[in-house]
Amino acid sequence: MQEKKVENPANKTPKKTNLLDHNSIKHILDESVTEIVTSKGYPEDVRMSNIRLLIGAIIIVIALFAQFYNKKFPENQDFLIGCIVLYVLFNGILQLIINTKEKNAILFTYPPPDSFNSTGLVVTSKMPRFSDMYTLTIASADPKSISAKPSVEFTKSVTKWFTKDGVLVEGFFWKDVEGLINDYAKESKKSK
Structure with a gap:
């Protein structure tokens, strides 16, 4: 009897970057953020x-x-x-x-299909040159909407997510980004 193999994100090919290249680090983090947000049920808005x-x-x-x-x-x-x-x-x-x-947006999304929210997300990132601090912000795509939520953000050093060889430790990064998405979802419950 054969077992079905379920693809685990931890079993994927590791994402590796040059730690001396600021743009390469930001690019790999931005791509990962896009994967994480879309995997949480937010369809990408490509308009x-x-x-x-x-x-x-x-x-x-x-x-x-x-x-x-x-x-x-x-x-x-x-x-x-x-x-x-x-x-x-x-x-x-x-x-x-x-x-x-x-502006600094890396992703625009629609609201999740099963959500009562009528606005999607705008995910922005910043990483100043010659700095290891990465700032990720999640905000409402339509801030004037009645269902708009307050934006949330975190700023952390990229050294927490990369090994010395330049491999992204996706588990740590995934956890931080998911935490930010959950904080954004909680903000709506607090404001009601």
Whole structure:
């Protein structure tokens, strides 16, 4: 009789990073946070990413039209000026979205399907350069909603989650992030 093997997160290939590379550490932690939050029943909301991709595609099409327009320079001057104006305009819109809506967000979610809450989560992270302190914040995706909850955050040293070889100890990190998600859920019960 054969036994079925259930995949355990502890049996996965360990996530390893270069401990001297700040961006690599933050990237591996952000990816893990995304896995943890989505595994807790929060489906990912990719609308903002799709909008950014659409605007990026429009910018590329404008640049291609400007580059490959079939008339030579003096004849296509008005067309090129129009393309430059559109290129700058759409790049400005893209930067406005990134700087106002996204900020440091690594994940937008919908509310869990079985929840009475009508807002999802915005998960943000910060890790200042030349620092080992990682800040993770969970907030409501719609702070003006009646069902919005107060945001929760923690700041901890990444040395608590990595071995000397740069392997992420997922159990410790998973426990800390789950604790933050649970704190966020408790905040709603306290506020009622």
